[in-house]
Amino acid sequence: MQIQTKEFDIIIIGGGPIGIACALEAKKRELSYVILEKGCLVNSIYHYPTNMTFFSTSEKLELDNIPFISTNPKPHKAEALEYYRRITTSNELNIHLFEKVSSVETLDNKLHKVTTTKAEYTAKNVIVATGFYDIPNYLSIEGENLPKVSHYYNDPHYFATQKTIVVGASNSAVDAALEIYRKGGDVTMIVREDAIGERVKYWVRPDIINRIEEGSIRAYFSSELKEITEKDVLINTADGEIRQENDFVILLTGYRPNFDFLKSMGISLSEDEKRIPTYNENTMETNIPGIYLAGVICGGMETHKWFIENSRIHAKMILDDIAKNK
Ligand SMILES: Cc1cc2nc3c(=O)[nH]c(=O)nc-3n(C[C@H](O)[C@H](O)[C@H](O)COP(=O)(O)OP(=O)(O)OC[C@H]3O[C@@H](n4cnc5c(N)ncnc54)[C@H](O)[C@@H]3O)c2cc1C
Numbered sequence: 001m002q003i004q005t006k007e008f009d010i011i012i013i014g015g016g017p018i019g020i021a022c023a024l025e026a027k028k029r030e031l032s033y034v035i036l037e038k039g040c041l042v043n044s045i046y047h048y049p050t051n052m053t054f055f056s057t058s059e060k061l062e063l064d065n066i067p068f069i070s071t072n073p074k075p076h077k078a079e080a081l082e083y084y085r086r087i088t089t090s091n092e093l094n095i096h097l098f099e100k101v102s103s104v105e106t107l108d109n110k111l112h113k114v115t116t117t118k119a120e121y122t123a124k125n126v127i128v129a130t131g132f133y134d135i136p137n138y139l140s141i142e143g144e145n146l147p148k149v150s151h152y153y154n155d156p157h158y159f160a161t162q163k164t165i166v167v168g169a170s171n172s173a174v175d176a177a178l179e180i181y182r183k184g185g186d187v188t189m190i191v192r193e194d195a196i197g198e199r200v201k202y203w204v205r206p207d208i209i210n211r212i213e214e215g216s217i218r219a220y221f222s223s224e225l226k227e228i229t230e231k232d233v234l235i236n237t238a239d240g241e242i243r244q245e246n247d248f249v250i251l252l253t254g255y256r257p258n259f260d261f262l263k264s265m266g267i268s269l270s271e272d273e274k275r276i277p278t279y280n281e282n283t284m285e286t287n288i289p290g291i292y293l294a295g296v297i298c299g300g301m302e303t304h305k306w307f308i309e310n311s312r313i314h315a316k317m318i319l320d321d322i323a324k325n326k
Pocket residue numbers: 013014015016017018019036037038039041042043044045048049052053054055056099100101102129130131132133134172294295296297306307308309310
């Protein structure tokens with residue numbers, strides 16, 4: 001059976017906040033577009049921890065000046081889901097959910113062929129807004145694939161009364177450690193650095209430091225996890241190796257963009273460890289004409305550089321450029 005190819009001015013890959021911002025700008029300019037999202041709407045945020053609170057105030061998470069009303073100084077995950085969902089539905093944005101893009105190929109006529117799990121499309125312009133939350137930074141140690149190990153944290157109740165190891169000292173790790181401790185889990189943190197990260201939310205940092213100092217949460221600083229077995233873990237601490245019995249291991253060591261996906265489209269990356277994709281800082285166009293980057297993916301391995309607050313502007317920059325060239 002022959003697949004019917006659908007044609008658009010713009011294909012937006014990724015239905016996160018920044019993909020949605022791009023769709024709003026495309027709609028304003030009366031350009032045809034579709035967002036292709038491999039999971040549910042704002043899939044990354046949907047998979048954040050249940051009790052997660054944003055570090056940004058709500059107005060800084062707004063798209064296209066559409067008010068984000070929250071009764072809290074910093075909105076919660078559930079409110080953000082509500083906000084981005086209402087924007088999408090009330091603006092009748094053209095979005096296909098649960099449709100993963102598997103390849104983007106530039107054809108001789110400068111059109112881009114986008115192939116998904118469900119269909120084939122062509123477009124003059126492609127915006128890649130795929131974020132970085134899909135691929136964890138693996139430790140590559142023995143036992144990392146055991147069922148008791150996870151690279152994502154969701155809800156503390158599951159860990160009540162359980163001996164739980166949390167690896168990392170960033171916001172995600174600190175939130176997980178505090179929540180699990182408060183729901184009756186026995187928490188041990190393993191931290192590569194010699195202190196809790198400076199980027200930890202300023203109102204949370206004293207809490208974790210005090211819990212560690214009073215001994216409610218155990219923490220090994222300047223330490224690394226070496227091996228995970230069914231029953232215990234091997235930790236390389238500042239005072240030598242120790243084994244500790246445990247039930248669950250949560251590895252919150254960060255995430256990285258899908259570099260192979262970018263490279264498969266022909267987008268080049270910096271050769272240093274930052275692996276920053278090539279793009280024009282004024283237009284967000286990559287080294288492949290007609291392919292643009294938007295949102296947190298632009299930072300390469302520097303995943304703290306871009307967030308919603310400072311990358312929502314990419315949408316207008318890109319659409320200004322596309323409209324100009326049209
Ligand atoms: C715990 C946590 C707290 C945060 N707090 C804040 C905050 O307070 N303020 C702030 O500004 N930022 C915050 N951030 C960062 C913010 O959530 C992200 O910056 C934001 O989600 C980025 O938006 P994005 O649209 O660029 O990427 P994402 O939201 O990650 O969206 C990318 C989308 O692309 C989809 N996708 C990926 N590959 C494909 C494919 N091949 N085909 C189709 N779809 C694909 C994904 O499913 C995903 O839905 C936080 C992040 C975390 C992890």
